[in-house]
Amino acid sequence: MTLPSNPTIDLMHNHVSVRSFSGEPVSDEMVEAVVEAARRSPTSSNWQTYSVIVIRDAERKRRLAQLAGGQDHVAESQVFLAFAADIRRLSQAGSLHGETPAGGLNQAMVSIVDATIVGQSAQIAAESFGLGAVMVGGLRRDPQGVADELGLPEGVFVVFGMSIGWPAGDPLAPGLKPRLPAELVVHHEQYSDDDADELIERYDEELKAFYERRGRNLADAAWSAPVATRSAVRSYTDLAPFLLKQGFTLD
Ligand SMILES: Cc1cc2nc3c(=O)[nH]c(=O)nc-3n(C[C@H](O)[C@H](O)[C@H](O)COP(=O)(O)O)c2cc1C
Incomplete structure (x- = not known):
């Protein structure tokens, strides 16, 4: 059976994570085009409980590469985006009307889902320009270090980041990583x-x-x-206490 297709479907079928960049510059306009497209993403109840932090500074990217567990592509990216869950936005709305957000697992989840959807949209937008990108969940291994580096206030934490740059070589040359049936x-x-x-x-x-x-x-x-081996061990164990400290409630 031949499935119907179009340029968007083709783009999605050609997704590969890119961790090796040519070093050619990526213009501010291109980054803004990616972020602006991503900001059109659907968002729970129109709450828009996410923030995107755009990072260009070489030293900061180098420190983030270390915080992510020594992922060199973070330092080598032209631009690094951090996608944060941001329930501070609810406190901002509340303070205008004498209310305080009740918190709870669903509000935490709403913000994590919002940040994730914007991140995935940014990846598709970047790939549509021929840019290469890889998500970086490794930032969750040291959430306090990342919060300090990015000046995150209470109510904000980075769900994952994204290294972006022009791919070094043809990213499709090694073939597409097969998916589960x-x-x-x-x-x-x-x-x-x-x-x-x-x-x-x-x-x-x-x-x-x-x-x-x-x-x-x-x-x-x-x-x-x-x-099996990796999921038998708990990872990123600093995350839950950090989230509680940041004002996310998980019950
Ligand atoms: C939320 C999320 C976090 C990820 N974190 C990392 C990461 O820290 N480092 C990395 O090299 N790849 C990371 N990846 C990329 C995955 O390893 C990759 O998508 C997967 O192996 C499938 O390969 P493909 O994207 O090339 O098809 C992440 C992907 C997602 C969705």
């Missing part, structure tokens, strides 16, 4: 994962072949083994 992640009418083991094993083989083609000799570089 649709049968596993797309359900019709009701959830069903009867064939999960078989589908995951099939994907393990596919992903292993992909990594081998790229010259990565990783014996168990398939999907399920590293996911």
Whole structure:
């Protein structure tokens, strides 16, 4: 079956994360075009509980690269965007009308979803110009360090960042990283994962072949083994206490 397509669908099918940049400048106009397009994203109840921090300063990018666990592409990016959940916006609205936000898990989630949607839109907008980008969730490993670096007030925390630049070489040359089979992640009418083991094993083989083609000799570089090992350990354990300190309530 041939699926219908158009330039937007083609762009989305050609998504790859880019971590290697040519160093050519990215104009302020182009960054603004990306951010302005992203700001058209849908937002829960029109609350717009997010902020985007645009970072150009080389020293700051270098420090953020360290805070993200030593991710060199952050320092090498032409521009780095930080997408923050921002419930301070609710306090700002409240103070105009003598109200205080009640907080709670849903308000925290609204802001995280808002920031995430804007971030994904920015990635698509950047890719539509031929720019390369990669999201950087690694910033959540040291949320206080990131907050200090970016001067974040109470009610604001960085959900993830994004390294952006012109790709060094053709980002599609290594091929597209295969995704889990649709049968596993797309359900019709009701959830069903009867064939999960078989589908995951099939994907393990596919992903292993992909990594081998790229010259990565990783014996168990398939999907399920590293996911199993890594998800067996709690990560970014500073995050929950930091969020509480920042005024996010999670109950
Ligand atoms: C929220 C989020 C955070 C991510 N954080 C990182 C990161 O810190 N470092 C990194 O190199 N890639 C990061 N990625 C990129 C993923 O590794 C990448 O999207 C995934 O491996 C699929 O590869 P592809 O995007 O090239 O298809 C992140 C992606 C998402 C959605």
